Amino acid sequence: MTPRPTRLVRALSSTLAAGTLLSTAACSDDGGTDGSRVSGVTASQVAEVRQTPSPTAALSTSGARTALITEADIEDDWTQVKDTEAESWHDSLLVGTVDVSDFVSGKAQASDCQRLIDSLYDDDLLGRPSGASALRGFEQGDSRLLYQVASYDRTDLQDSLNWMATLPEKCDQFTVTDGEEKRTVQVIETSVPKVGDARQGLRVTVQGSVDGNDATLTLNVAAVRVGDDAITVTAGGLDGGEDDSMKQAAQQGTQRLQDVLAGKSPAASPTD
Template identity: 85%
Template sequence: MTRRPSRLVRVLSPALAAGTLLCTAACSDDGGTEGTDVQGVTASQVAGRRQTPSPTATLSTDGARTALITEADIEDDWTQVKDTEAENWHDSLLIGTVDVSDFLTAKAQASDCQRLLDSLFDDDLLGRPSGASELRGFQQGDSRLLYQVASYDRTGLQDSLDWMGTLPEKCDQFTVTDGGQKRTVQVIEISLPKVGDARQGLRVTVQGSAGGDDATLTLDVAAVRVGDDAITVTAGGLDGDENDSAQQAVQQGTQRLKDVLAGKSPAPSPN
């Protein structure tokens, strides 16, 4: 994945200027895996660690593409877009510098919140994949849904999920500044289906301005670990959250990934 572009080129195309949206590879609720606890992990995450881990298998590029969800896996009128278009989805509302004065522990918490915004912009919330990685994007009106399947180093992957689990407390509300403009960001935890070996879900809300008008960007972000692999979903936009579709993507997508890792063809979509 290319490094984050300079601020001058991280600007939405004219077609998107009236509605800046982003869907990135994202996160999951109820973290958990087999292993020792990490500071800041919630009780729900510890409970999730009691699940039987998925068998280890190597995910190929073809397998990752087969594991991607389709339009039939999610509700409403989502339309799949070209991969080249989805790869360039970024949102200018996520650009900015976190105001350190908002935090009691200052730099430590501010750094976590800055990492959250930067990784949402760069589509690498779980870190850089260590193996196969495929993504697919869907659009519905002014909302977008970005879905990714990728292989990671398991330790780093679980560390990322555990880190995400601390964000609703560390980054519950903070301010970012960019070019003299201020935006308010809120982060809360959202529940996800009890699937996979570990999961974490977040809702990130950014209040600011777009095209000179007040705007609120709402993103539901979910990640689910299956062995050394993970799915990430980011869904939402300026029209509000897309929680139902994100939940369906998690439910259907996790099963598709498990089927692929087991050497099976994913079952037909329910719709």
């Protein structure tokens, strides 16, 4: 995991960044017929209901890059940034220590919430890839969208999706402290298009301050498994979430990944 920056570095980062936008996220969706799962159904149960088997070809580094989405896949006014810039996207509002006193079960439950904010900061929500990986970043005004494709150990990958499914209950609301500052974090489940073998969506909001002014970071996150591989989308920022773009990225990105694994060239234009 990337070492945490010092408070001085974080303060400078907040000032220079003109608002600590994360690498990702998007506005929430409290429901919908295209939801990732019905209430009470885990990501692992969703994985059991497959309409078509996933391709089994191993994902190469070049294949991972080919599977990345483009500006056309997410429409609106998103502009692709350099990979080196996207790799450096980290939001200081996500830095801090979870207050254990917020939880009935204490340290065990707090550790899940700590893992959530740490992995959002480090852009490794599904854990470290075991094989090929690639990422691409986009900007639109003060919002950012980070898209990742990677190979994982399948058991670890499904465990991560199952873990994500528990967070809206375990981490529905908690407090993060960073020095003298306290931030309120809320987590809810959001819908994800019915694509891939298993999927999970979250909306994470962090209420804190930037340069002495009240600020709320909103991130919409989607993760979709395709065999041993997965895509992760994080979209949003201080202006709110980007739910529609998150869903478009998940929909089009999953199809691109499936095409690559099947030995096909992804379509140049998005498909419905």
